[in-house]
Amino acid sequence: MAFGKNSGAGLELMPDVKKTLRNVFGFKDFRANQQEIVEAIVQGRDVFAAMPTGGGKSLCYQLPAAVMDGVAVVVSPLIALMKDQVDAAQELGLAAEFVNSTLSQEEFFGIMDRLDAGRLKLLYVSPERLNLEGFAARLKGVNISFFAIDEAHCLSEWGHDFRPDYLALSDLKKKFPSAHIAAFTATATKRVQQDIVKRLNLDEPFVLRASFDRPELTYRVIAKSSANQQITDIIKGHNGESGIIYRTSRKDVDSTATFLKKNGIKALAYHAGMTPQQRQKCQDSFKRDKVQVVVATIAFGMGIDKSDIRFVVHGDLPRSVEGYYQETGRAGRDGEASFCYLLFSRSDIFKIRYHIDNIIEPAAAQQAKSNLSTIVSFATKNVCRRKQLLAYFDEAYPQENCSGCDVCLDEVETEDAGTNARIFMSAMARTEQRFGIVHIIDIVRGANTEKIRKFDHHNIKTYGARKSYSKQYWSALADELIGQGCIFQNPDRFNALQLTEKGVEVLYGRKDFFMTKFVEPKSAAAKAVKKHQAKEVNPQAQALFEHLRAVRKEIADQKNLPPFVIFSNKTLKEMAEIAPRTEAELLTISGIGEKKLESYGAIFLAAVREYQ
Ligand code: ADP
């Protein structure tokens, strides 16, 4: 081991580290927390780091690997992810390889030879591979700088991606007593953190919990009506940018994907019912910008390291805030402004409740119920969405206004709906609180149904009192009455609507009732998506950006790599803005280091030149 725990070598090394940051990675500065983590690893400490997606975790172990003696062994759960990471590291000029079941024997032996000869800086392995006796024995003969455990939450049963094969990593300290371990995760809960530290037997680790705020994400909740049409509106508002559409059921995944294709959008479906090959193909097409959107169940997740996802739409209510945070977190990894839309309808709550009723284990059912109630609050409370998300992870958000959610942007207007609420609740009271939402709406809208005739409900006072309001309006009003605790659906009485004490107060005019201003849902999605387009763009830079993108795509296709591995969108945008003429100018752009300059400098300088 080059640097012992107390050697203090890290500080002397910092100039080296800074230089590597600039020359190899092409970055001028560390992002928040990266420097501390890099220092701790270089100084030979165990590390636990929880950072949000896009926080820049890879650099935290790739940089130490580059400057330390020996090879860093990176444990990574997904084969597809491993390949991207290695491709990206090699593009930076780092000696990186991976070992997993996809290698031929010949490739494997080649890599092992280079490993033995001390010519590798980074070796990515799957947990299964590390668990093989023979492989572990082989590693013992190698100078290992440290182990990095990526997606370390896979070790914890409390996390959302538990993987039994990760459990064997608990032995790592036994098998390699002098090795240091750095564990990384984007999961924010403290319970998972404690679990990871314990399972890996980390020795007085340097613990870093970054803020989980994602300032580049804007959150919006939209009243759901015709989901497929609304999703189409949102995608069309995003002019060819990449996005993910989450739907709960496979059936809805398929129906939405079909709908989008009919409307001329390049979309693919993704769910666990497809074969691994089909799923792999779908991921690849998305990564390589061959399709604009993937419509998926939550099975589509961890393997997605595409950095330029600009929007995520939830077509249905997610089951937990944690899930929602992770799924929306896949947007904006490159730090560029990105948008999250949640289509919300109260009827989704009942679908989730139905699933919960089928959970046998009481503790799990209880957990699912509490998850549901927090996500419902998130969607319905008129409180900053960001504040609510961070509160879930025990993080306080210091600002009054986040400027990045529909509540703070003042898009959620409220209106006095006292009169209509009274009409609605009066219809409930006059029918002895024995009927459900649909029937009460029929009464106030003056519908002529068999049920109304049968019960003589066309004779009650509020019958047809408000014909001019749409069914969607009334159902939104009923949602709000439920949400604000004025009425509830009684499951013991076939979901009949019943008044609460608070409802009675409103009914007799002793209390006001305000609701979120109702916008006909058809225009709601279009309206929301327009907001993000308002920002100014420089048309010339935009055109050059598109050109550079095409150049990048061509190189990527030729090299069979995802485009973002060549240059991120952020790098291309900066390039389009400054339109560099010299290599020195290129080097000032974030994401261009020496190796990338050597590989692509000439091509991109020419591309800029020919465009002017
Ligand atoms: P994570 O694994 O934490 O989700 P990544 O390691 O994929 O995040 O990094 C996200 C993006 O941020 C990548 O495009 C990466 O190149 C970029 N990045 C990382 N560190 C820096 C930095 N110090 N300066 C600028 N960009 C950075």
Ligand code: ZN
């Ligand atoms: Zn806010």
